[in-house]
Amino acid sequence: MLHLMPWQKITLVGVGLLGGSLGLAVKQRKLAARVEGYVRRPEAVAEAVQLGVVDAATCDLAAAVSGADLVIFCTPIAQMRALAERVVKALSPGAIVTDVGSVKGTVVTELEPIFAAAGATFIGSHPMAGGERMGAGAARADLFNNAVCVVTPTPQTPKTAVVRMEHFWQELGSRVLRLTPDLHDEFVSRSSHLPHVIAAELANYVLSPALPKDQALLCASGFRDTTRIASGSPEMWRDISMANRRHLARVLGVFIEDLQEFQHALAHEDVRAIEEFFTKAKQRRDAWCGQGASSSPE
Secondary structure (H helix, E strand, C coil): CCCCCCEEEEEEECCCHHHHHHHHHHHHCCCEEEEEEECCCHHHHHHHHHCCCCCEEECCHHHHHCCCCEEEECCCHHHHHHHHHHHCCCCCCCCEEEECCCCCHHHHHHHHHHHHCCCCEECEEEECCCCCCCCHHHCCCCCCCCCEEEEECCCCCCHHHHHHHHHHHHHCCCEEEECCHHHHHHHHHHHHHHHHHHHHHHHHHHCCCCCCHHHHHHCCHHHHHHCHHHHCCHHHHHHHHHHCHHHHHHHHHHHHHHHHHHHHHHHCCCHHHHHHHHHHHHHHHHHHHHCCCCCCCC
16 A cells, blocks of 8 residues: 655645635645745735635745645646746655646646656646635635545656545545546536536626616526526636637537527427427436535536
């Protein structure tokens, strides 16, 4: 059995909702001797410490990662490569680096060789947890409890690093799933990225100022629940959509075809097809919920 050494120093590059929640969870479970955070704004240094999400915070990236045996990127996907190129200069040889991004293909392709050249190991992670509220003030130590966390090693990833990362997420209460980066991106394009596009379009269309103002008065709890995720960060979802555009464009095409079939059934008054549409949806969702589907928002 592989003996897993405790983490001495974990550095969070970015201390928002996910980074802050990681800090709280790691400290609560005593998974590391020290947790430090890198933040961009000087005023965020004191805030992060006061909230208790890290032991120390700094705007000095090199100082933040110096001596860390685990570095976790909790920044927008589009910022990771530039930060990685700065981090390697101060990274300890043998360190493990991971991230919490919602897309893995581009992140792994870009970051893995950067860290390998510095004698470190990059392995992608994606905890399926989050929320609409942003910032360290929204952080929760239980955010990862019972959430699925995907770990995406490649053929170049050392087995010991894979085991350590999977154990890390399990210690935080997550259920770990190992996938290739591309398969991960295919799956989340359907289950996570497509729903965000749909929710955003519902909000754009139904709440459009071009429609009569009384339209919004008829938007009740069903509309609110269906569009909840449209309140997420536009910048973050822009980056996610672009990073996973190949898979997302394909599943959007399939989804549009399915809607066109429903539209055809309406036009031809095909009552049986319309009922079957709703029946299948109810049966499949009820079965999914009955299997203990995670309620962690993302």
